[in-house]
Amino acid sequence: MPVPLPDLPLPDVPLPDAALRRLGLSGVRAVRPVTVGLTNRCWQVETGWNRRLFVKQFLGAEPERLRGQHRTVRALQERGLAVAAPLVTPEGRTLVEVAGDLFALYPWVEGRHLPGWLMHLGQARALGRQLALLHHELARLLPPGVPEPPAPPDRDTALRAIDAFLVRIARKPDRDAFDRFVRAHLPCRRALLEAARPPRPSTAPEGASGWTHGDFHMANVLWHGGRIAAVLDFDALAVRAYAQEVVRSLMLFFPSRDRRGLATAQAAAFVAGYRAVSPLSERQLAEAAELLWWERACDLRHLERHYGRQDRTRDHLFVTDGLMLSWWSGHPDQVATVLAGETALASIDAIPGGIPS
Numbered sequence: 001m002p003v004p005l006p007d008l009p010l011p012d013v014p015l016p017d018a019a020l021r022r023l024g025l026s027g028v029r030a031v032r033p034v035t036v037g038l039t040n041r042c043w044q045v046e047t048g049w050n051r052r053l054f055v056k057q058f059l060g061a062e063p064e065r066l067r068g069q070h071r072t073v074r075a076l077q078e079r080g081l082a083v084a085a086p087l088v089t090p091e092g093r094t095l096v097e098v099a100g101d102l103f104a105l106y107p108w109v110e111g112r113h114l115p116g117w118l119m120h121l122g123q124a125r126a127l128g129r130q131l132a133l134l135h136h137e138l139a140r141l142l143p144p145g146v147p148e149p150p151a152p153p154d155r156d157t158a159l160r161a162i163d164a165f166l167v168r169i170a171r172k173p174d175r176d177a178f179d180r181f182v183r184a185h186l187p188c189r190r191a192l193l194e195a196a197r198p199p200r201p202s203t204a205p206e207g208a209s210g211w212t213h214g215d216f217h218m219a220n221v222l223w224h225g226g227r228i229a230a231v232l233d234f235d236a237l238a239v240r241a242y243a244q245e246v247v248r249s250l251m252l253f254f255p256s257r258d259r260r261g262l263a264t265a266q267a268a269a270f271v272a273g274y275r276a277v278s279p280l281s282e283r284q285l286a287e288a289a290e291l292l293w294w295e296r297a298c299d300l301r302h303l304e305r306h307y308g309r310q311d312r313t314r315d316h317l318f319v320t321d322g323l324m325l326s327w328w329s330g331h332p333d334q335v336a337t338v339l340a341g342e343t344a345l346a347s348i349d350a351i352p353g354g355i356p357s
Contacts, residue, residue, distance in 0.1 A: 015031050015055060016099070020045070022096040023089055023105045024091075025045060025047060029047060031044070040057060040235070041057040053105055055103060055105055056104050058104070063102060066102065067095055069237050070095060071094075072138070072141060073085045074094070076137055076138070079141075081134065081137060082130070083234075084232045087107065089105065109230040111224035111230065113219055115253075116250075116254035116267065116270070117257045117266065121265060122269075123223075124265075126227070127221070127253070128246075128270040129273040130221075131216055131245070131274055134212075135245075136278065145210070147239045153295060158297070159193060159194070181322070185322045189322070189325070198294065199287070199290045200287070208280070209239060210239060212240045213236070214237055215233060215235065218252065218253055243287065244288045246271065246274055247339070248292055250262075255323075259319075260326075261331070262334070262338065268337065268340075271340070271341040293329075303318060
């Protein structure tokens with residue numbers, strides 16, 4: 001059944017004048033909220049000579065962690081990577097605090113967010129290559145770290161939660177489109193979980209983990225003139241298995257146009273682009289995909305927000321995750337082909353001269 005997939009940003013809040021002063025901004029002509037995003041507040045600021053800038057307020061973040069991220073992103077920019085790095089204020093800072101709130105200033109980057117299904121194969125391959133280069137440069141910049149071994153969610157806990165949500169929805173006198181989607185989807189998810197085996201422990205070799213972006217998806221990459229203009233938002237920078245970020249990113253970037261499957265040719269090109277720079281094995285990617293499938297199947301946090309806190313801002317994420325999970329479960333061979341990059345390589349080979357790297 002069709003379910004609306006709204007973009008539900010944080011409520012508009014004025015940018016404090018004190019923050020503008022601390023960031024060294026004067027002659028401000030206009031301040032406009034940027035109404036995309038769920039975790040931070042952002043504004044476009046226009047100053048004299050039509051100069052446009054971007055101000056970000058960080059919600060629930062640790063100042064020292066943010067300063068470290070800022071140093072890293074500025075170093076990535078100095079190494080020639082297309083990233084949006086924070087600017088330094090007249091006080092020599094990249095982060096200022098105003099009445100307990102944290103703000104940073106960035107250049108305004110021209111571009112747009114490009115869904116994976118709209119990319120041609122060269123763009124999808126370039127995106128995978130960009131992620132691999134980020135991983136490579138982060139490994140050169142930051143000290144080695146060991147990721148926490150992933151703990152697969154507990155199936156029994158998820159099954160009990162599924163049953164509780166179904167009971168709660170059944171007792172509602174008036175059900176909206178989201179309730180009807182959840183009521184139809186959860187029995188299918190229960191059946192998938194009951195039939196599946198928990199993921200096996202990872203066999204990833206040494207060197208298969210390192211510093212990762214942590215939130216590499218469509219809203220955090222800007223394109224301009226057909227090329228990547230900037231990678232944004234390194235707030236989730238942390239040590240993880242590289243394969244984990246590759247698989248999560250392709251599932252976020254490459255849903256099909258109707259969101260009921262995967263844009264397989266572009267997704268495979270993304271994997272091929274990554275593996276052309278960084279040699280992840282098919283086994284590593286398959287293990288990461290197995291763990292991500294299990295996490296998605298057990299993940300009911302968006303329902304807890306909706307029914308427990310009356311917070312609808314993540315409803316669309318539950319719907320898109322649910323549609324992808326259902327498709328993924330019914331098409332394991334296509335997922336395996338994507339993780340091998342085979343669809344893309346065959347398509348690229350069919351083009352005279354291929355796609356330039």
